[in-house]
Amino acid sequence: MTLTQILKTLAICILVISFLLVTVSAYQQHLTISALAELTDVTSAIVTSLSVEKLAYVDNDEKLHMYSIDPAKLENCFTRLEIAGENFDFRVSVSYEAGGEHVLGPYGSAPPDDRARCSLAVACVLYENGRFLPAKLSVIAWRA
Amino acid sequence: MARLDDRGVADILAIAFMFVMLVLAAVFMHAYNLRTLQAATDRQLELKSEHLYMALELAWVEPYSVSFLRAAAENLLLEQPTVPESYLRSAMENVLGYLCPPGYAVTVSLSYDGPPWELSWPENVGLGIDAEKQFVKQGKVRLTMASGEKIAVPVTVRIFEIAGA
Numbered sequence: 001m002t003l004t005q006i007l008k009t010l011a012i013c014i015l016v017i018s019f020l021l022v023t024v025s026a027y028q029q030h031l032t033i034s035a036l037a038e039l040t041d042v043t044s045a046i047v048t049s050l051s052v053e054k055l056a057y058v059d060n061d062e063k064l065h066m067y068s069i070d071p072a073k074l075e076n077c078f079t080r081l082e083i084a085g086e087n088f089d090f091r092v093s094v095s096y097e098a099g100g101e102h103v104l105g106p107y108g109s110a111p112p113d114d115r116a117r118c119s120l121a122v123a124c125v126l127y128e129n130g131r132f133l134p135a136k137l138s139v140i141a142w143r144a
Numbered sequence: 145m146a147r148l149d150d151r152g153v154a155d156i157l158a159i160a161f162m163f164v165m166l167v168l169a170a171v172f173m174h175a176y177n178l179r180t181l182q183a184a185t186d187r188q189l190e191l192k193s194e195h196l197y198m199a200l201e202l203a204w205v206e207p208y209s210v211s212f213l214r215a216a217a218e219n220l221l222l223e224q225p226t227v228p229e230s231y232l233r234s235a236m237e238n239v240l241g242y243l244c245p246p247g248y249a250v251t252v253s254l255s256y257d258g259p260p261w262e263l264s265w266p267e268n269v270g271l272g273i274d275a276e277k278q279f280v281k282q283g284k285v286r287l288t289m290a291s292g293e294k295i296a297v298p299v300t301v302r303i304f305e306i307a308g309a
Contacts, residue, residue, distance in 0.1 A: 008155050015162045022166065026173035033181050040184035044191050051195065067198040097242055122192050123199035123243040132211075134203040134239045137195075 036116060042083050043118040043141040046090050049081065051137055055092075057127040068125040068132060069094055071104055079108030080144060087144035096126050096135035106138075117142045189279045189303060192245055197281040197301040199243060200252065205235050212236055213254070217285040217297040220254050220261040233263060240265035245303065253300045254285070266306075275304035 050069075055077060057070040074094060081088050093105030104126075111117045119140045126135035200212040208215065210226045212235070218225035219232060227235075236252065240263075244250045249269040254261045264271065280303075284296040 008159065011159050012162070015159065015166055019166050019169065022170040022173065026170070026177060029174060030177045030180075033177050037180045037184040040181070040188060044188055047191065047195075065202070067195065067202055097238075120188055120191075121245075122195035124195060125199055125202045131206070131209075132202055132204045133206075134199050134212075134243060136243060 036118070039088075039116055039118045039141065039143070040120075042081075042088050043090075043120045043139055045083060046081055046088065046141055047120050047122055047137060047139050050077070050092065050139070051122070051124050054078075055137075065125075065127065068127045069135065069137060070127055074104055074107060077107050088141050089144045090139050090141040093138050094124070094126055094135050095138065096128075096133050098133065111140050111142050115142050186277075186279075189245065189248075193279040193281045193301060193303045196243055196250065196303065197283060197299075200236075200239070200301065201283070201285070203239070205232060212239065213252075213285045213299055214287070216252065216254050216261050216263075217256075217287055217299075220256055220258075220297060221287060221289070221295065236263055237265055237267075247306060248303050249306050251300075251302045251304075253302070254297050256295065256297045269306060271302070273302075275307075278302055278304035 052066040053064075055069045055073045057065040057068040057073075059065065071094070074092070077092060079090050079092065081090065089109065089111075091106045091108035091111060093103055093107065095101055095103045117140055119138065121136050121138040124135050124137040126133045201214075202211055204210060205212055205215050205227050208227050210218070212232070215225065215227040215232050216236070218227070219229045225232075240250045240252075244265060249264065249266060251262065251264045251269075251271045253263075253271065262271065281301045283299050285299055287295050287297065289295060
């Protein structure tokens with residue numbers, strides 16, 4: 001076996017090993033990104049659940065006002081949600097402008113530094129003193 | 145070809161081709177993975193456009209007890225709307241500036257038999273109809289005229305990426 005043949009064989013071996021490493025790396029990236037995408041969708045689900053049901057204002061006639069946040073419910077909000085058998089914790093706050101920015105919250109425990117988190121802020125309405133004010137509902141979610 | 149084989153060039157070409165294939169495979173596999181996350185982000189923006197529409201439909205223009213979209217529909221149809229147009233535009237710009245996602249623009253458009261009522265934030269970004277990535281929520285605001293006629297005014301709220309942002 002000549003030196004040239006040895007070098008060619010070596011190059012091919014390196015290429016094959018590189019290909020395997022790239023495939024394994026892509027698979028690991030796929031797992032990470034899938035988990036992040038799932039967390040992103042869960043955060044959207046949490047925001048929807050809060051704005052149309054859990055925090056929605058209910059008037060004296062028991063009529064549910066979806067997308068209108070009741071500050072009283074915000075204070076007693078349970079900040080854990082089970083989705084597809086997995087528990088997610090979240091921290092929620094509502095901010096609005098009335099002669100400067102006001103923030104209600106945050107409610108819920110502080111997000112851990114060692115886990116992936118996803119934050120989402122959407123427009124909503126805050127029911128305060130008989131008025132419907134434009135506001136922002138912000139949620140940070142992570143796996144419990 | 146025999147001369148190429150003699151010099152070992154064919155093997156070198158094969159190895160070079162494999163190397164190019166390796167690089168392309170790596171780029172495609174990693175880039176394809178990112179599409180999942182991009183799709184999830186797009187779904188969040190769709191949710192934001194839905195919430196923004198509902199916020200404009202429900203939130204009041206202070207100090208009037210009329211929602212932003214209803215006030216805009218009145219400006220489109222009535223000679224004497226509850227909220228004067230200049231005040232409404234200023235108030236709506238403030239609200240859109242506060243609620244709009246960073247790096248994106250918002251347009252609100254109402255139309256009914258005549259020139260449309262339109263507002264963009266930030267100013268001078270256009271209506272975003274041709275924007276590559278846009279998230280649109282459409283609905284209707286219903287008004288009852290003094291004559292008793294009921295009119296449904298089509299409303300479009302569009303969030304789109306600002307070019308170069």
